[in-house]
Amino acid sequence: MNEVDLATTKVHELNAALHGVTATAGERSWNVLNPRGHHSIAAGLNAPLSVLVKGHVGYYCGGMNKEADVTITGNAGPGVGENIMSGLIRVKGNASQYAGASGHGGTLVIEGDAASRCGISMKGVDIVVGGNVGHMSAFMAQAGNLIVCGDAGHHLGDSIYEAHLFVRGSIDSLGADCIEKELRSEHIDVLERLLQIAGIKAQAKDFRRYGSARKLYNFHIDHAHSY
Amino acid sequence: MCGIVGLFIKNPEMEQQLGEHLSNMLLEMTERGPDSAGVAIYHDSVTDGSTKITLLSHGRNYAWDKFEHDISAAFGGGTRTEIRADHAVIVVAAAATDVHAWLHQHYPDLHLTSSGNTIETFKQKGLPADLIDRFQLRQLRGTHALGHTRMATESAVTTEHSHPFSTGLDLCLVHNGSLSNHNRLRESLRKHGVEFQTDNDSEVAAGYLMWRMREGATLDEALQAAIEDLDGFYTFAVGTRDGFAVLRDPIGCKPAVMAETSDWVAMASEFRAIATLPGADDARIWEPEPEKIYSWQRA
Numbered sequence: 001m002n003e004v005d006l007a008t009t010k011v012h013e014l015n016a017a018l019h020g021v022t023a024t025a026g027e028r029s030w031n032v033l034n035p036r037g038h039h040s041i042a043a044g045l046n047a048p049l050s051v052l053v054k055g056h057v058g059y060y061c062g063g064m065n066k067e068a069d070v071t072i073t074g075n076a077g078p079g080v081g082e083n084i085m086s087g088l089i090r091v092k093g094n095a096s097q098y099a100g101a102s103g104h105g106g107t108l109v110i111e112g113d114a115a116s117r118c119g120i121s122m123k124g125v126d127i128v129v130g131g132n133v134g135h136m137s138a139f140m141a142q143a144g145n146l147i148v149c150g151d152a153g154h155h156l157g158d159s160i161y162e163a164h165l166f167v168r169g170s171i172d173s174l175g176a177d178c179i180e181k182e183l184r185s186e187h188i189d190v191l192e193r194l195l196q197i198a199g200i201k202a203q204a205k206d207f208r209r210y211g212s213a214r215k216l217y218n219f220h221i222d223h224a225h226s227y
Numbered sequence: 228m229c230g231i232v233g234l235f236i237k238n239p240e241m242e243q244q245l246g247e248h249l250s251n252m253l254l255e256m257t258e259r260g261p262d263s264a265g266v267a268i269y270h271d272s273v274t275d276g277s278t279k280i281t282l283l284s285h286g287r288n289y290a291w292d293k294f295e296h297d298i299s300a301a302f303g304g305g306t307r308t309e310i311r312a313d314h315a316v317i318v319v320a321a322a323a324t325d326v327h328a329w330l331h332q333h334y335p336d337l338h339l340t341s342s343g344n345t346i347e348t349f350k351q352k353g354l355p356a357d358l359i360d361r362f363q364l365r366q367l368r369g370t371h372a373l374g375h376t377r378m379a380t381e382s383a384v385t386t387e388h389s390h391p392f393s394t395g396l397d398l399c400l401v402h403n404g405s406l407s408n409h410n411r412l413r414e415s416l417r418k419h420g421v422e423f424q425t426d427n428d429s430e431v432a433a434g435y436l437m438w439r440m441r442e443g444a445t446l447d448e449a450l451q452a453a454i455e456d457l458d459g460f461y462t463f464a465v466g467t468r469d470g471f472a473v474l475r476d477p478i479g480c481k482p483a484v485m486a487e488t489s490d491w492v493a494m495a496s497e498f499r500a501i502a503t504l505p506g507a508d509d510a511r512i513w514e515p516e517p518e519k520i521y522s523w524q525r526a
Contacts, residue, residue, distance in 0.1 A: 037255075037498035037499030037500075037501070037502045055508060056502070056508070058498060059497075075498070077482070077484075077497060077498060094512075094513070094514065096482065096484070096514055097514075115479075116517070134516075134517075
């Protein structure tokens, strides 16, 4: 196990060392100390690493992640796991705005709350939030699953294309073209699988599902007055 | 992009190190705003009937001796002057309105950066490190303070356009964001007698709050009204004689984080500014919600 103290090492040095690890060579297990809100910690990883960041991180931690398993023991700043491709990012505290933005794959677990725009433009990532999400979450979501164990803010799923949204608590309001949909057995399976990965004890049947009404896919002349 | 910081001391022992902590926070916000930097610091209240003003001169070798002589002659003894770089903090045994009128008449070349009972403001073009060094900010003590690092997105990069903006007594504002209806609002406020010194959008927000409070609103009420009347993006930190308040616009794009321990309450654009404070890792940390007013006041 390698240990890097960001009180004495620059973030770009840490990231260069992490980028040097390949699927077949290099130390897989890393601890990062004193993150103190620095930006882009463990961003751009591209190998099956295990990185434990002990503390609070700033912008874009774990951005563009591929294959790696990144755990943040504290809070995360804006854009944690932005454009994640695969692997797992876990935030044990709260996450700031646009967590998991435009993520293509992999899993993002936020054990606390996520702020506004969680999962904005998500394209296949699975996001599990133990607490609440802020307004405009899953805005323009295209694929993947967003599971919210707490409440959701205003305009959930606004202008959603596809993606499955599951919320256990209350919702301030649904966004344009986002509607409640039936929770079928295949959705229960998805919920159970992802809640297990997240390590969150919740009953799949307690969630309600939301998704696209598919009314905004094409311009419709009857809706001309709305523009 | 800009960086803002605020620090409110709860443990009186820490008041001696306010300047030190504020400086460390401000340095962390350098990349967010390298154009200019400024602080407002609250300490050493003057007695009722006296006024503390901070003045900005143009040029380093201003004849402050002559100024002090003139203002003492105008308002009698008891004036005190402290020079910091091209700023001077002056205590005058007279009401603020009288001091302002005298300045306007006799020293229109001096820029009044703040006025009140407790507030002092220092700002200039350039990096926060230069501000801290030139104004010896680390020595300052006090009860609470705000700071700003500016990356200009609209009006000019000058010392006068730098934050904090102070338009009312002991009231100041720092802003991360941009307002889109500031020109119309400035004209409207001018009709109500609010004076502006620049064409900066953030100064309009400061002037707006001052006008609301002059009309009888509390700070919280003024901020609540601002949500309706100000159009644009903002995270504001507002300082008053007794405390400070934080407000984010309804969209909440501009970042903000807050933290509290038994010794202090802090806000900043990013956690890394707060990370410099003692006990930050164990602080209660949260992101202020949009449209919600957070305020602290000295009991």
